Ligand code: 5GP
């Protein structure tokens with residue numbers, strides 16, 4: 297799927313109006329449509345990348361920024377000490393359904409490991 301038809305590209309570039317929890321030149325964060333925890337935020341790069349499997353060494357800064365953003369949001373929202381989980385579902389076995397790279401930031405309940 298090209299970025300023209302990608303739902304997360306539309307959110308990132310404002311074609312679908314959304315409320316951002318965080319935005320900078322590299323990535324944006326917004327609430328998941330179907331939350332799986334009291335807090336469920338998606339952090340995505342502005343630039344379209346299909347999945348983690350498509351990343352290359354050039355993407356290291358973007359991937360790092362996504363992780364740093366997750367930690368910043370956790371601190372700002374006050375759940376850093378209690379804890380949280382970050383997840384990147386990748387391709388079919390990983391359960392990925394939207395093919396624009398995204399990181400789930402989940403908090404507000406106890407998570408089990410390994411996940412189902
Ligand atoms: P995946 O299964 O690919 O890791 O996660 C995709 C996530 O995107 C799901 O948690 C789903 O609820 C969320 N999602 C799908 N479409 C939309 C949308 O249009 N807006 C928002 N905010 N979340 C979406």
Ligand code: ZN
Pocket residue numbers: 298299302303304305306343344345395396
């Ligand atoms: Zn996209």
